[in-house]
Amino acid sequence: MQEQDLNPIVERLRAQHTDDEFVEVKASAQQLSRDVWESVSAFANTAGGLILLGLDESNSFKPAKSFAIDKVLDQFVAGMGDGDLSGTRVAQPPAYHLHRFAFEGSPVLAIEIEELEADKKPCYIVGRGFVGGSYKRVDDKDIRLSPTEIYSLTNFLKPSRADRQPVEAATGDDLSSKLVNDLLDREKDSRALRGAKTRDAKMARLGITSEKGDVCLAGLLVCGSYPQQFFPKLVVDVAVHPGAQKSDPAAPMRFLDRVICEGPAGEVVEDAYRAIAKNLRTRSVVRGVGRVDELEIPEEVLREALVNAVVHREYGEYFVGQAVSVDIYPDRVEVTNPGGLWGGKTLENIGDGISACRNAALMKLMSLMPLPGGSGMSAEGNGSGIPLMKSAMASRTLAEPRFVAGLDSFKVVLARGDAGIAEGGQGPSEIAYYVVSHEQARQPRWSRAEWRQRILAVLDSDEPRGIREIAEALGRQPENTRGYVKALVEEGAVIATAPQTSKNRKYLLSSQPFAADHSKLSDQVE
Missing domain, CATH: 3.30.950.30 (Schlafen, AAA domain)
Known part of the structure; x- marks a missing residue:
């Protein structure tokens, strides 16, 4: 400083x-x-x-x-x-x-x-x-x-065994014979079951049960008939809100729709996806001479966000009383899971393609179990999920997924573009648009004066915004935006809230009069 x-x-x-x-x-x-x-x-x-x-x-x-x-x-x-x-x-x-x-x-x-x-x-x-x-x-x-925040901080790098712990009072009768049989049959020739002669031995090999035959949490979640008998809050709670925030006082009602998704993990993910999909708009996309109906947010993005929330959430004793929540607003969908980032993951490296999972046993079982809707395996476990989400959103010219890491929670925010929920919450409506090439969709170049005008328009004199927030509002990338904002700080049109080297640096619109000085703006344009 x-x-x-x-x-x-x-x-x-x-x-x-x-x-x-x-x-x-x-x-x-x-x-x-x-x-x-x-x-x-x-x-x-x-x-x-x-x-x-x-x-x-x-x-x-x-x-x-x-x-x-x-x-x-x-x-x-x-x-x-x-x-x-x-x-x-x-x-x-x-x-x-x-x-x-x-x-x-x-x-x-x-x-x-x-x-x-x-x-x-x-x-x-x-x-x-x-x-x-x-x-x-x-x-x-x-x-x-809070106790959950302290737990998250002190266990940030510690391998979790919560998903491997036996579930008190659960027995083999609480498992779905069909799910277990399907899983064992699918893996019958795998190395994991090599030498395992009995059904009990095979279940223990895959982590459905312990070596002593007790039902493990991961096994119950993936293969259980009704895991919520033992953990009522291990569900996905999908709520559709009429306003821009929860319990908006200006809204005529609290919820437009609400679905509690329960059952084994695969059904929970599938039901949650359907609950979200019915409250999003469908776009009719013209491809060649035909039309294809697509959700305003790509299906693969929604499924990935849901699977990640279920697989990567915290299952420790402080957290089993909390649900995964999905909140649908007119302009966005938010998927929030209990438990913050884990295993050295930060917002800076979360999309590096390197997988880190606090629930290894659950991840393994989910990767072996197809989703009920036939849309593929529940989880991949190779770190490709977030890059896939970013790519899929970009392909629809939607804002990049935004990730919010709390000390004891993690949220994915998915923009809905300008479609929103149908008037009065009457369900999804339909609009048509044409698929264009990447060259056609390429963003226009802005002059230095345009950059200045647009940045000043998104800033506020009371609420500071970071580079990523500014870039997102502009529909640009942070690396393309940073130089222009820096020039506006030097000009006096924008105030920085912290030194240039600080991770806390954000920006406010100056309350003092200033004159445009385009000469200080960088020559870098997109």
Whole structure:
């Protein structure tokens, strides 16, 4: 962080009259505020952030009177464990960077907190303990982590055995003979069953049961007659909402449709797909001299999102009371599963084609079991799912799938384009369009003036947006957008919320008058 970065940050805080998810301000005039450690923990466990000491939020973020910067700095360093260890205030402290700045004639201490590495989370306040002292950053608040969030963080790299655990009270009678027989017959010549003479031995080999003959969770989910007898919430809950958000107060009703999909995993996925499909519009596509009906969101994308949610969700004891949810809105479909990303996966590498599955036994069984609708195998397990989803959405000129990773949940957002749900929720309607070549569908080149105009149009002076959000709104790629946004920051038309190197950097429309300066815009155009 450089000194010139401070002015626009404080300008933004003053304009919004509060700090936010990126910045926490403490006056700490004569001594370090005790609650600063909550912010350290929150930033470390979320996405990093900036702590500004020596500014008074209650006085329009003006410099705090008689700020004892040296004393406060020493107290912070000691609390981070860099000195006398007896004064350490946080466990698993993150990396941090200290900066002394002069601001409006007074000293300010800026502390950049880096996000903690996944295998070291959570950072927590020693005096409050592991559970009571772990925080996350939500808007301008430091919120204590829930038990499920702490579980997710501490098990981020640990292989899960939840799907291999015997299900108490379940017996062989709770398995579907047809599903088990079909699976065993399909695998009869496989190496997995080599040397297994009895039916019980074959079931144990495939992970349907344990070596002792107990029904395992994976076996129950894939081959059970009715797994929800033991786990009522292991379902997919499909809800169609009339408004842009859940329980929209302006909407005439709470749901337009709702389906609880239960049974073995294959049926759950198939029923959920059908419940979604009946609430999407059908497009009649002209191919040559014929017409083909297609859903507004590609079928393979919906199935992949559903299978991923069932296979990759968390089945640990804190999560079996939670369902996979599908929320259908006029402009999008959201598929959310309990449990965050796992096994080193992040939003940056989630589409790298390398598979990482916390539920290996369940993945194996799902990969062997065809979906009831005859649309192929339930799961592949080779890391190709997300690249397939991106490609399929691009083929329809739909926005790329958006992924939202919470500490204890994961969401896939699929754009519906401009079709939306039929008026009044009366079911899918039909529109026609023509399939064009990739060359015909190629996006037009924009001049530098057009880039400027379009970026400023999607930005807001109150709600910051990241590069990916800006690019998505423009229908462009982040790498093509970044240079133009940077030029607008230099021009003063746009305000950056964090230093250029920060992962938290977002952008706001400047509230100050500015004149167009197209000369600063990059020559790069698509």
